Amino acid sequence: xxxxxxxxxxxxxxxxxxxxxxxxxxxxxxxxxxxxxxxxxxxxxxxxxxxxxxxxxxxxxxxxxxxxxxxxxxxxxxxxxxxxxxxxxxxxxxxxxxxxxxxxxxxxxxxxxxxxxxxxxxxxxxxxxxxxxxxxxxxxxxxxxxxxxxxxxxxxxxxxxxxxxxxxxxxxxxxxxxxxxxxxxxxxxxxxxxxxxxxxxxxxxxxxxxxxxxxxxxxxxxxxxxxxxxxxxxxxxxxxxxxxxxxxxxxxxxxxxxxxxxxxxxxxxxxxxxxxxxxxxxxxxxxxxxxxxxxxxxxxxxxxxxxxxxxxxxxxxxxxxxxxxxxxxxxxxxxxxxxxxxxxxxxxxxxxxxxxxxxxxxxxxxxxxxxxxxxxxxxxxxxxxxxxxx
Numbered sequence: 001x002x003x004x005x006x007x008x009x010x011x012x013x014x015x016x017x018x019x020x021x022x023x024x025x026x027x028x029x030x031x032x033x034x035x036x037x038x039x040x041x042x043x044x045x046x047x048x049x050x051x052x053x054x055x056x057x058x059x060x061x062x063x064x065x066x067x068x069x070x071x072x073x074x075x076x077x078x079x080x081x082x083x084x085x086x087x088x089x090x091x092x093x094x095x096x097x098x099x100x101x102x103x104x105x106x107x108x109x110x111x112x113x114x115x116x117x118x119x120x121x122x123x124x125x126x127x128x129x130x131x132x133x134x135x136x137x138x139x140x141x142x143x144x145x146x147x148x149x150x151x152x153x154x155x156x157x158x159x160x161x162x163x164x165x166x167x168x169x170x171x172x173x174x175x176x177x178x179x180x181x182x183x184x185x186x187x188x189x190x191x192x193x194x195x196x197x198x199x200x201x202x203x204x205x206x207x208x209x210x211x212x213x214x215x216x217x218x219x220x221x222x223x224x225x226x227x228x229x230x231x232x233x234x235x236x237x238x239x240x241x242x243x244x245x246x247x248x249x250x251x252x253x254x255x256x257x258x259x260x261x262x263x264x265x266x267x268x269x270x271x272x273x274x275x276x277x278x279x280x281x282x283x284x285x286x287x288x289x290x291x292x293x294x295x296x297x298x299x300x301x302x303x304x305x306x307x308x309x310x311x312x313x314x315x316x317x318x319x320x321x322x323x324x325x326x327x328x329x330x331x332x333x334x335x336x337x338x339x340x341x342x343x344x345x346x347x348x349x350x351x352x353x354x355x356x357x358x359x360x361x362x363x364x365x366x367x368x369x370x371x372x373x374x375x376x377x378x379x380x381x382x383x384x385x386x387x388x389x390x
Contacts, residue, residue: 020364027361030354034108042354048340049349051109056335058105058359060187061328062098063137064211067219068226069095069144070173070180075256077173084252086245089151089379090230091223093370096144101366103141108358129186136183143176154383155376162386185212191334199338201280201289204271207334213264218327220257224250224320234374239381247313254316255308257323261301268293285338292333296326 034042045052072091075081107113119131120138146165153162188211191198204210231238231246238246272278280286300323307315336349374380 020368023361023364024368026357027364030358030361031108033354034358035111039111042352042358044350044352044355046349048343048347051335052349053336053351053355053359054105054109056332057328058109058362059102060331060335062102062105063184063187064215064218064327064331065222065324066095066098066102067180067184067215068223069098069147069219070140070176071216071219072223073147073173074177077170078177081252083245084249086242087223087227087249087253089148090226090374091219092144092147093151093373093379094222094226095219096141096148097366097369099137099141099144101362102137104365105359105362129190133183133186133190136179136186140176140179140183143172143179147172147176151373151377151379154378154386159385180215181212184215185209187211188334191339194339197340197342198334199285199341200275200277201272201285202334202338204275206267206271206274209267210264210271213260213267214327214330217257217260217264217323220253220260221320221323221327224253224257224317225324228317228320230374230380234371234380237374237380241382242380250313250316251308251311254304254319257320258301258304258308261297261304261323265293265297265301268297285341288333288337292326292329296322296329300326 030042039045043052043054068091072084072087076085076088103116107116110116119134146168150162150165153159153165185208188207188209191203191207192205195203227246227249235243272281281290300319303315303319303322306312307319340348378386
């Protein structure tokens with residue numbers, strides 16, 4: 001940060017740095033309280049509600065929003081859509097940081113970070129969905145690190161290691177898609193064991209399919225969201241090629257998001273029909289379900305389509321933000337809002353402000369890490385020594 005400040009001549013005491021500094025200091029204090037005083041010190045978790053916002057948002061939502069890495073890599077390297085190549089490195093970096101922060105957040109929920117490898121070494125519960133999710137997330141985090149590594153190796157000047165990492169690109173892409181398909185769907189399958197706790201409108205045997213398809217939507221929309229913010233705040237770090245491809249990438253990804261949202265809407269309707277839950281749409285939870293389905297699935301599907309047809313880039317980018325919020329809403333509905341719906345309000349889980357503070361701390365760390373990397377490493381431009389490599 002100091003090097004970047006010296007280069008640009010800007011003061012380190014900006015509003016962003018001050019706010020981020022306050023959040024980081026608060027987060028470190030809350031982290032100390034969590035690991036010295038236990039869960040009860042900083043959370044409202046209970047036997048009725050053992051999974052709170054750290055699972056509902058930090059894990060379920062975080063994994064979904066980090067899906068842009070495998071979606072973009074698959075589009076470019078497997079399906080041959082080379083015109084979107086400029087989006088790969090930012091998407092992979094966002095995915096890598098997203099999964100790294102998911103693992104960090106799990107340490108707060110589980111505690112005892114040194115025990116993370118325990119299931120793989122001492123107790124191989126291979127029939128457990130949690131084991132499968134843990135194994136796939138750990139492996140995919142490693143894959144994302146290797147996919148991201150060429151940018152870091154170019155920055156460090158390690159040409160031989162960089163060339164070796166590039167040769168692994170196709171294999172890593174295939175492996176990443178397989179792992180993502182497994183754990184994205186398995187996160188939904190976790191809730192199949194709780195039919196009496198999750199409201200029938202959200203509970204479905206199609207939950208694994210819902211989670212996987214919606215992760216594709218989240219990944220595409222997050223790439224659009226990230227590229228919009230990057231174009232605003234890191235434009236000086238972008239090459240002419242990246243800037244020229246920015247608008248075509250937005251149109252292409254908007255079109256893809258519209259198609260996938262349409263398919264997702266259809267399978268959600270099929271799920272209601274198969275379970276014959278039409279009568280529940282007239283209840284209070286039914287109205288809230290329709291808000292999610294119509295307001296955050298059907299509406300963005302339509303807006304994406306209109307944006308692409310009219311080549312309205314602003315509409316597409318605004319729709320991406322709305323869609324990201326919709327994915328967040330869906331994950332919170334499944335894990336928190338529609339979960340334990342039968343309990344009285346006095347026993348329902350409401351996050352403690354310290355839980356929210358730690359989540360905000362983790363998100364801030366991700367933003368700071370992203371800014372540190374893109375201002376130093378060749379993420380938005382080709383390194384001068386490798387401009388002809390692609």
